Amino acid sequence: xxxxTKRVLRIVSFDVNLFYKELEKAYKLLLPYELEELTNWLLKxxxxxxxxxxxxxxxxx
Numbered sequence: 849x850x851x852x853t854k855r856v857l858r859i860v861s862f863d864v865n866l867f868y869k870e871l872e873k874a875y876k877l878l879l880p881y882e883l884e885e886l887t888n889w890l891l892k893x894x895x896x897x898x899x900x901x902x903x904x905x906x907x908x909x
Contacts (some may be wrong), residue, residue: 854889860872861893861900868907875907 851872860866874886894901 850885853878853886854895857890857893861897862899864903867900871903871907878881 853870855872857867857874860870871890875883878886890904894904
């Protein structure tokens, strides 16, 4: 499920609203250890994408 989530987030990263919606779904569905890995991946993935980085603030892992 984590690999699928990452794939979807990459695909929708062109749209901040879609990215946020998919991120919300991921945080509801993934297991705690997967959330930790996703959070680390997100920090790297959004490092050069300030529009997407704002979505991370709204999510409470």
